[in-house]
Amino acid sequence: MKHKNKKYIIITLIVLLGLLLVWFINYLSTLNFEILNPKGPIAAGEKHLMLVALILSLFVLIPVYGLLIGFSLRYRQSNKKAKYSPNWDKNIFLETSWWVLPAILIGILGYYTWTSSHSLNPYKPITSKNQAVTIDVIALDWRWLFIYPKDQISTMNYLVIPTNHPVNFYITSDGPMNSFWVPQLAGQIYAMAGMSTELHLMAYNSGNYRGLSANLSGIGFSSMSFNVKAVSPKNYLNFISQTKKMSNSLSYNDFLNLAKPKIDPSTMTFNHTNGLIYVKLIDSYMAGKNINNSIKTNSNKAMGM
């Protein structure tokens, strides 16, 4: 009787696990695997490399798992048929082979690593017959400001880019380190105060792509996501001309006001943007303003004075 119960319990458990697995796979199929679902040449190249590395690694993984399971079963204590050689402890051929064979695999992968580090270098502009768009990116506490210096306009917490045109980003931060990342278009690069990093990407198709900060920058870090709207070149020009009709503006002083710490994912658009904000901000850190006063106020606050 007891034995029978046990059997039923096991069968029920297996059925439940099976159902759970079906649900899980079904659930996974509804998700957007952004890393594996690239929408531009850079992200596609990066995904390709992951697969190359994975496939080469399987040449090690499969033998290791095979040997682990095989030897565990074959040489278990209770198997009296297996041979036992307690003093067999070296074999030049075998030992050399697992220095050399993995080294060959690593050689192949190393070749890919070297060439791809150059071909997918984020500083390398994308060659295209279409004209490139340049955008300055400033990571604020805790918002993103995007400046289109050529058109003297700017956007907060969203980006509009033309499809099939290379986009050149110059990236800095007005505070802690952040990381500028649009997973479906290109891998990330750090945004650092007083410095300018670069990233080049291109979108094949129009659509909305999630952008975010991938590096901890304080309490508002999680809300630093932004939408990248990739639109047709025609619609892009439309967006520019619409924005240029707006009456608002963003001077450097307006920017300093805007740059105060705030958690607010809402979007904004500015016409008449001072195209030198990016350079002036970096210069302000190089010159060392921006820092002494703040130390005083902050430490006073902390001491309760």
Add this chain to the structure above:
Amino acid sequence: MIFSSLFLGKLNSHVFPTDLVTLGAAVSVVLGLIGIALAITYFHKWTYLWKEWLTSVDHKKIGVMYIIVSVLMLIRGGTDALMLRAQQATSVGASHGVLSSNTFNQVFSAHGTIMIFFAAMGLMFGIINLVLPLQIGARDVAFPFMNLTSFWLFAAGMILVNMSLGIGDFSAAGWLAYPPLSELRYSPTVGVDYWIWSLEIAGIGSLLSGVNFLTTIIKSRAPGMTLFKMPMFTWSVLCTTLLIIFAFPILTVTLTLLFLDRTMGMHFFTAGMGGNMMMYVNLIWAWGHPEVYILILPAFGVFSEVVATFSRKRLFGYRTMVGALISITVLSFTVWLHHFFTMGAGADVNGFFGIMTMVIAIPTGVKVFNWLFTMYRGKIMFSQAMYWFLGFVGLFTVGGIAGVILAVPPADFQLHNSLFLVAHFHTMIVGGVLFGYFAGLAYWFPKIFGYKLDEKLGKITFYLWFTGFLVAFVPLYILGLLGATRRIDHYNAALHWQPLFIIAGVGVVIIAAGVAMMIFQQIYSFIKRDKLRDKTGDPWDGKTLEWSVPSPAPFYNFSTIPIVHSRDFYWEIKNIVKKEPKIVNDILLPKNAPASLMIGLVSVAFGFAMIWHIWWLVLASLVLIIIIFLHRLDDENPDYLLSSDKIVEIEESYLNSDKKVAVN
């Protein structure tokens, strides 16, 4: 106002936590300590505790103290993990979860700091302390007083980290506190200072331990034990101590520079005024990458002993094993840049460090294949230690492959700082480091306590940890590929990530059950200790010298120092040489060292004073440490003589009685 800042520094009545979670944690810690103190008083155990443990310089007892502290910290860090998962499972869309952003950031910073520095490092030093002198035929480490001092500095750091729960706050800048976020401008509270000073003090302890164990291996080996006759665990410790000695000074200096920035208004790493945050990131990883090898090498050493013993075979490929260890030791200093491929270094730099990172996979793979071929033509006994080994190979290989993928710079641009990365290094640290130490604890437990740990409960523990690990971290690999970053306390509902975070949380609960099972195994085995007693001193048919002494190992380790003629010497001779009455001489042994405990406690005051800018206390505690140290140096009789008669008496009591021997 002036008076209070002169005497109390930045301390005031607002330093106590106000949010319920932190307050609850702080109150329960304080109540727990009071409870323990009352219990000790009630059972009149203070003298026992003082004499037998807190001031004892016996390396085995220091090892046990390290392990007790580390397990407590494992529970603390695990509780943090549960809170992180609770937050991420609930904070979606309109809901903002159970923790505030600031608390959440403190919790993951504390989780990383505590797990690496006070759980993993502590377990490592604990196991090295338990085993190393016994394994090389020594009576103690080279510098017993320094050894206990190292422990108390480690404990002082641990106390400071936990003090931040109740007084002030902890760093919210991540476990490596990248500037400029960790600079005063963005982290104005004392949190980062708690982080700095607990690590400074514990780090000095680690450095001293490194020096101590390296000296012990070089100078205190039994006669005849040449380098190439050393057991593999000893080799792994040799390599780890070299890494500690080269890496930890970098940590100490980096933390000091950050302290100078924060306290003296300097500009090493600030944004602006000539500071360079990239320098900090380089320096911290120039320590940080060797650090992960510091943790994993001793685990490799444990597995080398475990797999050979339970396969009843010699370790396969001893020389290539040593070669692999040394390769890893050297290479571990050439890969640090892979932690920040995304900082914008040129393609040549990224390419070089990517390739070096893959190269380090070769010697690691060599070790795996050598372990597997140690099983080949063996007679494998599937003990709990062996279970940990099998689980380790399964997880570590997958984690290693994730690591190779991350080592390709353009792939890393997509995976860096994602939960894929988090899953990768947890696979290495849980599946590699922790599983290794757990195997070591099960393996050497009888040598220290005289009885074995219950096998069945050990295996249940393993299954809980292993399934818990998979349930907790497979979702994180998936989330990484979905584009989820680490350290987020909230995400958009439209992403539909919530089920994965909930599953990951269930995994952490299963691991917590594994920890509970481990504690239950200890209690159960203690109750059944007569049945589980190791009467032979050699319960597993071991190969190395620690199995040649009775269990639990007597406090002087060896009544006569063995003379070693070959590798696996004890395995070869134990069935040939009959146990003969040995000629025993008097032994010089170190006395207890209360000075170490004092230095540790005063270091807590020193660190606390540094954190809160109580400058008079900084000066006073420094002077006090120097006085204690000089007083100790002035002690002309730090050792005592154990007479040969007493030793013979103890040795005979082992032979004559099944009952536990009154050691000491």
